[in-house]
Amino acid sequence: MKLKDIVGYLRERNKLSLRNVRTGREIWHVFISRISLVLAAVALLLVLFFAVLATVAYTPVLDLIPGYPGSKSREALIANIMKLDSLSAEVGRWENYHGRLAKILDGQVLSLDAGDTLRRQGVKGTVSARIGLDSVLRAEMTDEGSSYRLRESGENRSRSEVTFEMLPPVKGVITRSFSPKNGMFGVEIAPAPNQVVLAVLDGAVILDAWNPETGNIVVVQHGGNMVSVYKQVAKAMKSTGEHIRAGEPVAVTDRLIDNKIPHLTFELWYNGTPVDPENYIAF
Numbered sequence: 001m002k003l004k005d006i007v008g009y010l011r012e013r014n015k016l017s018l019r020n021v022r023t024g025r026e027i028w029h030v031f032i033s034r035i036s037l038v039l040a041a042v043a044l045l046l047v048l049f050f051a052v053l054a055t056v057a058y059t060p061v062l063d064l065i066p067g068y069p070g071s072k073s074r075e076a077l078i079a080n081i082m083k084l085d086s087l088s089a090e091v092g093r094w095e096n097y098h099g100r101l102a103k104i105l106d107g108q109v110l111s112l113d114a115g116d117t118l119r120r121q122g123v124k125g126t127v128s129a130r131i132g133l134d135s136v137l138r139a140e141m142t143d144e145g146s147s148y149r150l151r152e153s154g155e156n157r158s159r160s161e162v163t164f165e166m167l168p169p170v171k172g173v174i175t176r177s178f179s180p181k182n183g184m185f186g187v188e189i190a191p192a193p194n195q196v197v198l199a200v201l202d203g204a205v206i207l208d209a210w211n212p213e214t215g216n217i218v219v220v221q222h223g224g225n226m227v228s229v230y231k232q233v234a235k236a237m238k239s240t241g242e243h244i245r246a247g248e249p250v251a252v253t254d255r256l257i258d259n260k261i262p263h264l265t266f267e268l269w270y271n272g273t274p275v276d277p278e279n280y281i282a283f
Contacts, residue, residue: 010035166200166281169266178276185274186267197251200228205238218251231265
């Protein structure tokens with residue numbers, strides 16, 4: 001069959017009529033061809049396609065289909081992505097915090113990074129160059145309502161006229177004083193054997209560990225970015241995550257071995273910087 005014959009076949013007109021059965025009278029008629037039927041079907045499919053597309057795009061009909069991710073699902077997905085991003089940033093900050101804390105416990109001198117608060121305040125250098133932070137801590141502790149409120153004291157103290165409400169961790173003699181340049185970021189105390197070590201302030205235990213250099217270590221996080229560190233203890237009496245009140249036992253000093261008095265290394269860290277415990281505690 002030739003192309004001309006095919007075109008003629010498609011364009012051949014047919015009469016579609018509507019007649020009354022009883023009288024046989026023609027009521028309505030229309031002339032149609034095969035090609036017009038094809039075009040009408042294509043036009044109908046296009047109309048249906050655009051109608052469905054508009055319905056899906058501008059109505060929440062997809063939410064009614066089980067298992068199909070509709071607009072609410074997309075909104076929930078976006079919200080979860082934002083939460084995940086926030087959690088990732090928070091995890092990064094915690095990893096940085098624990099990394100710095102691990103360096104502190106190893107006795108390393110920390111340098112300021114680009115985002116350090118003290119750098120933004122114009123303070124430069126290493127830990128030993130930032131001991132002036134003692135004055136910042138003292139100024140903060142004098143504020144009304146501070147958790148480290150200062151109290152006036154009538155006792156004669158050679159170090160200061162004002163005493164912080166920090167309890168001494170143990171009773172004993174200081175054998176090594178605060179000297180960051182020599183790697184001493186706190187004070188070394190010679191206490192009585194088997195003496196209870198007390199928490200200097202309210203807080204929560206964030207580390208209870210052991211290493212071959214300093215033995216058992218207990219680290220307590222206090223309010224106002226204050227951290228107290230208790231090294232060379234015989235046994236920790238609090239575990240990581242436990243809350244502790246000022247004056248509660250946190251550890252026990254070692255026993256007397258070969259007539260050698262045990263030692264306790266006590267450190268105070270404020271905003272990641274060591275401060276001299278003797279400025280705030282009467283040992």
